[in-house]
Amino acid sequence: MSQALIDAIRILRIELGIANERVAAAAGLLPRDLDILNVIDRDSPCTPSYLATRTGLKAATLTGILTRLEAKGWIERRTDPNDGRSVQLTSTDRFNELRDLYRSGDETVRALALRFDQAERQTITTFLTQVSDAVRTASAALPTKGDA
Template sequence: MEPVTSSARGQQPGDVIKGDLRDLRVQLGMLNRHVGARLGLREVDLDCLDLVSRHGPLSPGALARQAGLHPATMTGILDRLERGGWLVRERDPADRRSVVLRVPPDRGREIAGLFTAANAAMDELFAGCTEDELQVIAGFLHRAVEAVRTAATGL
């Protein structure tokens, strides 16, 4: 993997990385808009489904917190996703008075199928990295997510 040097862009390395992260955010947003359009879902719907798929089952309140959405907004999103069969509400086995959210496996596979090409491209990119490089990248990304989460919480 050949790095892009800061001198190639006339910028400091940190500025190059921040610019590339912004470009990545735009490209991921475009990918999500295309996937959402194919499925008839909004970007926020995909975000919520992704959070439930990766961290669920989740309570509606926990999902609202993770997505950074007001609970009343979340109710409308959940109603829409449930009507479309993208999400199910089930009684929480630990507390029958509570509800948890789950993405039905067939709908999860349907969404995942539209990300196959992007995931294959990422796998190919990873194949060109050493284990140590991947560990550095993973650590950086984790810290970057936390830094942005902290900044967003402060707004």
Template sequence: MVAKSDAGQARRRRRLTTAVKESLRDLRVQLALLNHRVGARVDLKDVDLDCLDLVNRHGPLSPSALAQQAGLHPATMTGILDRLERGGWVVRERDRADRRAVVVRPLRERNGELLRQYAGMNNLMDDICAGYDEAELELLAGFLRRVADAGRDATDDLAAG
């Protein structure tokens, strides 16, 4: 009887793991659609919005560091930065330490536009999180960090070979 119970538990665990993976795929699609809609409202391509987010979170960055973080070719990054700079989202400046180097710095004046576009999702997330206690939120945050790390590792593996 123990083997039958173990087999049932293994099947249930596989089903639950599959459900988590399917939910993450659904989440990816929904966030991509949300980002696409936000980008359209502020006149940014999806990739521009991704790069702007990276600069806002990790900047100032050199164009090559930004290209590496975004997984893009440096020549592609030039066009993206041209659009972001024309739109008043970023500025390219000489690095103070190395005047030959350029860094990309976000212009925070326009962040309010993005925050307004994401306000609905942020409010819904606050409502969802309110239904969890601190320990559950720590578990969820840890899980999502580990999933993001796994995504980076898988991306790096694909890029390497």
């Protein structure tokens, strides 16, 4: 992979991080809360155990975040119909507030994507999906010193 491509991915990561911090602030969330909420919305229904594994957060930290998100109406906890001892987490309709905050950026990306033909968009999508998977795998293997 060329250094220019690696640099472009790094810049994208930085810009997405900054944008997410601004979205979190506009929604009255902490950035980590926004990350957890986005995972719940994308992967729901999911369990707290799944979230702990997916994010690498400790159970105590995750419990506090989930309690805060539930109290503010962002998520719902329901008893798992297949296991009465477990709960499933889903986002609520309040997640539409976040969609509204992301809308301008999403529309800009859609317009940019139209500059490419269908085959090019599919190649870009495949590449970005593979980069995401690679980053997830690499970050899951990193040692952690806590949740701070």
